[in-house]
Amino acid sequence: MYTKRNNNITFVQAINECINLQMINNKKLISFGMGINDPKRIFGSTKGLVEKFGPQRVFEVPTSENALTGIGLGLSLGGYPVLMTHQRADFFLLAFDQLINSISKWNYMYDGNSGIVNVTIRLIVGRGWGQGPTHSQNLQSVFSHFPGLKVVIPTTPYDAKGLLASSLRDPNPVIFLEHRWLHNSIGNVPSKNYFISLEKSKILKKGKDITIISTSYMTPEIKNIYKKLEYYNINFEHIDLICCKPLDRKTIINSVKKTGKVVILDTGFESNSISSEIVSMVNQYCFKNLKHQPVRITIPDIPEPTSYGLTKFYYHHSHDILKKILSIFKIKIKNIEIKDSNSLYHDVPGEWFKGPF
Amino acid sequence: MATTTGLSLNQKLKIFETCSLIRHVESEISRRYEKGKMRCPVHLSIGQEGVPAALSLILNPKDYAVSTHRAHAHFISKGGSIKKMIAEIYGKSTGCSGGKGGSMHLVDKSKGFMGSSSIVGNSIPIGVGLGLAIKLKKSKNLSVIYLGDAAVETGVFFESINFSVLKNLPVVFICENNLYSVYTSLKSRQPRNRKIYKMVKAHGLRSYFFDGSNPFSYFKKLEKILEKSRRKSEPCFIEFSTYRYLEHCGPFNDDNLDYRPKKELLKWKKKDPYLNLKKKLEKNNQQKNLIKKIEKKVYKIIDESFLFAEKSNFPLKRNLASNVYKKK
Numbered sequence: 001m002y003t004k005r006n007n008n009i010t011f012v013q014a015i016n017e018c019i020n021l022q023m024i025n026n027k028k029l030i031s032f033g034m035g036i037n038d039p040k041r042i043f044g045s046t047k048g049l050v051e052k053f054g055p056q057r058v059f060e061v062p063t064s065e066n067a068l069t070g071i072g073l074g075l076s077l078g079g080y081p082v083l084m085t086h087q088r089a090d091f092f093l094l095a096f097d098q099l100i101n102s103i104s105k106w107n108y109m110y111d112g113n114s115g116i117v118n119v120t121i122r123l124i125v126g127r128g129w130g131q132g133p134t135h136s137q138n139l140q141s142v143f144s145h146f147p148g149l150k151v152v153i154p155t156t157p158y159d160a161k162g163l164l165a166s167s168l169r170d171p172n173p174v175i176f177l178e179h180r181w182l183h184n185s186i187g188n189v190p191s192k193n194y195f196i197s198l199e200k201s202k203i204l205k206k207g208k209d210i211t212i213i214s215t216s217y218m219t220p221e222i223k224n225i226y227k228k229l230e231y232y233n234i235n236f237e238h239i240d241l242i243c244c245k246p247l248d249r250k251t252i253i254n255s256v257k258k259t260g261k262v263v264i265l266d267t268g269f270e271s272n273s274i275s276s277e278i279v280s281m282v283n284q285y286c287f288k289n290l291k292h293q294p295v296r297i298t299i300p301d302i303p304e305p306t307s308y309g310l311t312k313f314y315y316h317h318s319h320d321i322l323k324k325i326l327s328i329f330k331i332k333i334k335n336i337e338i339k340d341s342n343s344l345y346h347d348v349p350g351e352w353f354k355g356p357f
Numbered sequence: 358m359a360t361t362t363g364l365s366l367n368q369k370l371k372i373f374e375t376c377s378l379i380r381h382v383e384s385e386i387s388r389r390y391e392k393g394k395m396r397c398p399v400h401l402s403i404g405q406e407g408v409p410a411a412l413s414l415i416l417n418p419k420d421y422a423v424s425t426h427r428a429h430a431h432f433i434s435k436g437g438s439i440k441k442m443i444a445e446i447y448g449k450s451t452g453c454s455g456g457k458g459g460s461m462h463l464v465d466k467s468k469g470f471m472g473s474s475s476i477v478g479n480s481i482p483i484g485v486g487l488g489l490a491i492k493l494k495k496s497k498n499l500s501v502i503y504l505g506d507a508a509v510e511t512g513v514f515f516e517s518i519n520f521s522v523l524k525n526l527p528v529v530f531i532c533e534n535n536l537y538s539v540y541t542s543l544k545s546r547q548p549r550n551r552k553i554y555k556m557v558k559a560h561g562l563r564s565y566f567f568d569g570s571n572p573f574s575y576f577k578k579l580e581k582i583l584e585k586s587r588r589k590s591e592p593c594f595i596e597f598s599t600y601r602y603l604e605h606c607g608p609f610n611d612d613n614l615d616y617r618p619k620k621e622l623l624k625w626k627k628k629d630p631y632l633n634l635k636k637k638l639e640k641n642n643q644q645k646n647l648i649k650k651i652e653k654k655v656y657k658i659i660d661e662s663f664l665f666a667e668k669s670n671f672p673l674k675r676n677l678a679s680n681v682y683k684k685k
């Protein structure tokens with residue numbers, strides 16, 4: 001546990017504090033995952049938990065992702081809410097049988113007559129530092145395909161704590177995605193227990209010229225260019241998507257109806273994705289209001305390469321994002337006007353990050 | 358009577374009753390299927406009644422059970438509502454899963470029957486998780502996992518066995534080895550000279566084998582094996598040889614496809630669990646009357662259940678989207 005506490009804490013500390021509070025409040029809540037009790041404690045997010053709640057409630061597991069997902073479901077049906085943690089989302093792909101064939105539709109296929117599916121699955125996603133094709137995948141679109149799952153992807157420490165608290169109380173399975181590059185970001189987080197809706201996107205800034213919708217690490221990328229956009233007199237509305245499934249249709253549609261323009265920034269691949277889903281929704285429901293075709297800024301339909309030399313061309317950087325948004329308003333900029341939000345190196349989120357992941 | 362097997366007459370009659378109930382429910386489904394009112398796949402357990410019949414006497418409603426695509430017999434053995442099961446197969450709103458699950462997704466929480474899955478191996482870890490819940494509650498219950506011979510070919514089976522042994526969970530793996538995965542013989546799927554129960558034993562849990570067709574012969578032993586798991590809260594694995602008479606999926610026999618040797622089928626039909634129990638019990642005239650009474654009761658349950666299903670309504674349109682997400 002993190003003992004010293006300012007009002008401003010990191011994303012990881014917020015997660016840790018939330019698990020701690022929820023485990024105090026719900027004596028039946030069980031937490032398991034590979035590495036949760038190891039010396040590094042999932043980047044510090046499970047620090048102090050086993051010491052406080054004991055190895056019966058906080059335990060390490062075998063490398064059996066599929067079985068462990070089913071075991072989590074069984075535990076929940078038997079009356080014990082479950083928080084599972086996977087240090088790398090990519091490994092969780094081994095558990096798709098349990099996730100898709102059981103967990104996602106358990107409530108539906110027994111019409112609510114089996115036990116309660118109170119299962120939250122923390123999956124850490126990332127990018128950069130040579131994570132390469134199988135250690136960096138942002139798969140929110142994949143998880144969001146299946147009815148019955150809730151998928152959230154918080155950006156700030158405040159949202160991380162409130163959304164995780166809600167996930168751990170929800171009688172539906174929740175996929176909780178954390179971007180590794182957000183882990184050290186700092187934000188104001190109340191020490192008390194609070195809950196945030198799993199089905200509501202957040203309007204970070206009100207505006208009338210264009211709707212900017214961003215997910216996960218793309219949110220700080222936008223925040224990094226706020227001033228520049230204002231400098232060019234663009235009165236933008238910024239929505240942090242937060243909830244990928246179900247999508248908060250109302251917030252998105254109301255905003256686009258007002259602005260008539262939309263740009264979507266997602267950390268996932270381009271095709272068949274959260275961004276394409278939002279474009280389709282906007283076309284369906286805001287067609288008459290559109291003044292410009294919807295614009296998407298995502299990673300391309302290419303697996304992430306490992307090489308430092310190649311990832312340079314793979315991700316969008318603050319300058320490109322600015323350029324793309326300005327082009328919607330027919331504003332052309334030439335020279336690099338804005339530096340990356342992260343650091344001197346494009347493949348790390350900041351100086352604090354020394355690899356390997 | 359209570360000679361070689363050590364069973365009381367009452368126990369024998371109860372085992373027979375479950376056996377008869379399963380046989381006649383399944384036969385009735387088979388008979389009525391062609392009418393087209395049961396519009397979902399059915400995997401019938403005719404021929405495989407012995408094991409669930411024996412277990413019905415050992416388990417109580419607080420014990421959990423999960424099962425496979427061939428779940429009717431296990432559901433009945435656990436005391437699940439037959440009315441609700443038949444209604445479920447009919448797709449009616451009164452079905453145990455509101456018509457959303459069908460034959461392969463049966464549930465009766467009040468009897469500890471927590472679900473069944475169509476995907477081979479899928480329900481195994483769920484049963485293990487239920488076993489972990491029992492362990493955490495420190496209650497003296499068991500979690501029974503029904504699986505077939507093909508499930509031991511899945512990765513999740515080994516993951517689940519490993520975890521049960523690692524955490525010493527009160528989980529009972531019941532492997533009904535009926536020699537076929539759809540039309541594919543065990544010989545094409547597993548090495549010839551390897552016994553499933555022996556392979557499982559190497560993982561560090563008690564493991565046994567019985568011929569599943571005669572429940573009287575192994576009932577006492579089975580009772581002891583499960584009692585030990587219950588008392589010590591530890592896992593065990595039991596392989597039973599058994600045989601399904603009808604096709605993998607559907608109401609007919611499929612012997613015309615010639616994927617099973619005729620001799621094999623005849624050998625198993627000679628060991629028919631239902632007919633043999635009946636024959637044994639009917640040797641005595643007094644018992645003959647008891648059997649008659651039991652079967653009369655069974656027929657009544659079946660008639661009432663099918664009538665209930667036929668008379669029940671289909672779910673309404675507004676039920677289509679209910680429970681995709683459970684409300685708080």
